[in-house]
Amino acid sequence: MMCGRHSSIRNPLSAVLVLVLATGGWWVTAGDGDARAADDSARAVAICCAWGNKLADGVLTYSVTGGDPTVLSILRGAVEAWDDALPDLTMTEVTKKADISIVFGPGAADGGESPGGSGARGLTTTYLNGRRLVLRVEIGIDGGPAPVNAGAMDQIAKHEVGHALGLGHANWEGDLMSPLVNPAPAPIPACDVNAVIQANSWRMVDHARRPKPASATSTSC
Numbered sequence: 001m002m003c004g005r006h007s008s009i010r011n012p013l014s015a016v017l018v019l020v021l022a023t024g025g026w027w028v029t030a031g032d033g034d035a036r037a038a039d040d041s042a043r044a045v046a047i048c049c050a051w052g053n054k055l056a057d058g059v060l061t062y063s064v065t066g067g068d069p070t071v072l073s074i075l076r077g078a079v080e081a082w083d084d085a086l087p088d089l090t091m092t093e094v095t096k097k098a099d100i101s102i103v104f105g106p107g108a109a110d111g112g113e114s115p116g117g118s119g120a121r122g123l124t125t126t127y128l129n130g131r132r133l134v135l136r137v138e139i140g141i142d143g144g145p146a147p148v149n150a151g152a153m154d155q156i157a158k159h160e161v162g163h164a165l166g167l168g169h170a171n172w173e174g175d176l177m178s179p180l181v182n183p184a185p186a187p188i189p190a191c192d193v194n195a196v197i198q199a200n201s202w203r204m205v206d207h208a209r210r211p212k213p214a215s216a217t218s219t220s221c
């Protein structure tokens with residue numbers, strides 16, 4: 001298992017690695033790019049990376065900009081769903097310099113992922129340090145040309161926040177973190193919650209002070 005086919009750009013001056021999750025990017029691959037699990041026992045969610053020092057106090061900040069009140073409440077709801085599911089994480093909204101900044105608007109997620117047929121899109125850009133620890137994340141969400149489809153927005157927002165918390169993709173269809181995002185609203189699956197805990201185990205399992213890179217590249221479901 002590996003995280004593959006993502007765009008990565010390394011800046012030699014800052015040693016910051018940028019991962020962009022876009023269409024077809026970041027699948028759990030078994031060598032030949034086939035992302036589908038052979039059977040249920042092989043189901044897994046890919047782990048990208050652990051958060052760094054920002055998570056030392058158990059708090060990550062987020063900001064939400066763009067969109068009307070309905071859109072903003074859907075985006076905040078997606079963040080709150082993850083917050084509620086993770087006992088060792090508190091996500092606090094701020095107006096600037098957020099650890100996770102979420103921007104909604106036309107073009108905000110160009111080239112990104114789309115729930116089938118909904119027109120909504122999501123794009124997550126993760127900035128990593130040289131130890132592959134997350135420094136900050138930018139999420140772009142575009143509601144698409146049609147009036148807001150609440151179910152698609154809910155799922156694409158939860159999916160992108162999953163990436164922001166350290167996840168890659170699930171290797172089967174029908175999970176929140178599957179590459180093909182389901183447009184029907186649903187709670188966050190326990191397996192995806194567990195994968196975030198495993199990704200950030202230095203803080204969420206060991207309750208340590210010093211960040212450690214994720215020790216696994218996937219979690220079985």
Ligand SMILES: [Zn+2]
Nearest residue numbers: 021113169179
């Ligand atoms: Zn994705």
